[in-house]
Amino acid sequence: xxxxxxxxxxxxxxMGQEVILRCxxxxxHLYFYWYRQILGQKVEFLVSFYNNEISEKSEIFDDQxxxxxxxxxxxxxxxxxxxxxxSAMYFCASGVREGQETQYFGxxxxxxxx
Amino acid sequence: GESVGLxxxxxxxxEGDNSIINCAYSNSASDxxxxxxxxxxxxxxxxIDIRSNMDKRQGQxxxxxxxxxxxxxxxxxxxxxxxxxxxYFCAENIGGYNKLIFGAGTRLAVHP
Numbered sequence: 001x002x003x004x005x006x007x008x009x010x011x012x013x014x015m016g017q018e019v020i021l022r023c024x025x026x027x028x029h030l031y032f033y034w035y036r037q038i039l040g041q042k043v044e045f046l047v048s049f050y051n052n053e054i055s056e057k058s059e060i061f062d063d064q065x066x067x068x069x070x071x072x073x074x075x076x077x078x079x080x081x082x083x084x085x086x087s088a089m090y091f092c093a094s095g096v097r098e099g100q101e102t103q104y105f106g107x108x109x110x111x112x113x114x
Numbered sequence: 115g116e117s118v119g120l121x122x123x124x125x126x127x128x129e130g131d132n133s134i135i136n137c138a139y140s141n142s143a144s145d146x147x148x149x150x151x152x153x154x155x156x157x158x159x160x161x162i163d164i165r166s167n168m169d170k171r172q173g174q175x176x177x178x179x180x181x182x183x184x185x186x187x188x189x190x191x192x193x194x195x196x197x198x199x200x201x202y203f204c205a206e207n208i209g210g211y212n213k214l215i216f217g218a219g220t221r222l223a224v225h226p
Contacts, residue, residue: 004157031212043158043203043216056213091157101146101207103214105157 002026004106006092012112013082021077021109023092031095032075033103034067036060036088043091049075082113122201124221133191133224137204137217142185144206148214149178149189153200161189161202191222199224 034046047057093103145166150158164171177190205214
C-alpha cells in the first residue's frame with residue numbers, strides 16, 4: 001500500500017540554524033500539506049500546496065517557513081532560522097484531489113531546537 | 115508516543131468491550147470529518163470519515179456518528195483489542211479550504 005514517507009525521522013539543530021524537512025507524498029496525489037504537533041498539543045495545520053503554489057497557510061507559517069516541490073516526488077519544508085519554539089513533530093500529508101478530502105500522513109520528523 | 119498525551123483524556127477499557135470516543139468540533143460550516151489513530155512513533159492513520167449529509171457511517175469494527183445539532187462526533191470501536199491502544203483524533207474540514215482542524219485527542223488504553 002502506498003504511503004507518505006518523511007526524512008529524517010529525527011533532527012537536532014541549534015537555534016538560528018536552517019533545517020529542511022523532506023517528504024515523499026503518495027505518487028498520484030496532487031495536494032500536499034505540512035502540519036506540526038508540539039509536545040502535548042494537538043496537530044496544527046501549517047500550509048497546503050497545490051499546482052506548485054501555496055493554496056493556504058496558517059498564521060504559524062511566517063516568513064521563516066517555506067515549502068518547495070523541487071522535483072516530481074519530493075516536497076520540502078524549510079525553516080530558515082529555527083527558534084526554540086519550533087521544536088515539534090512535523091507531519092507531511094498528501095491528498096488525491098479537491099472533493100476527496102482524505103489526507104494521508106507520513107510518520108513525522110521530530111525536530112528539536114537547542 | 116509522538117502525540118504524547120501527557121495531558122490527554124484517557125479512556126480505559128477491557129479487551130473485548132466496546133469503546134466510544136467523543137469529539138466536539140468547532141465550526142458549524144464543517145462538512146467533512148475524519149477520525150485518525152496515532153500510535154507511538156507514527157503519524158496519524160486514517161480510520162473512517164463521514165460527510166455532513168450523513169449521521170452514521172460504519173466500517174470494519176468502527177462506526178462514526180455525527181450530530182450536527184450539537185456539533186458532536188463519536189467513534190465507536192466494537193470488540194476493542196490491545197492493538198487499538200493509541201491516541202484518537204477527530205478532524206474537521208470546511209469544503210474548499212482543504213486544511214484539517216484537529217481536536218485535542220483521546221488516549222485509548224485497552225487492558226487484557
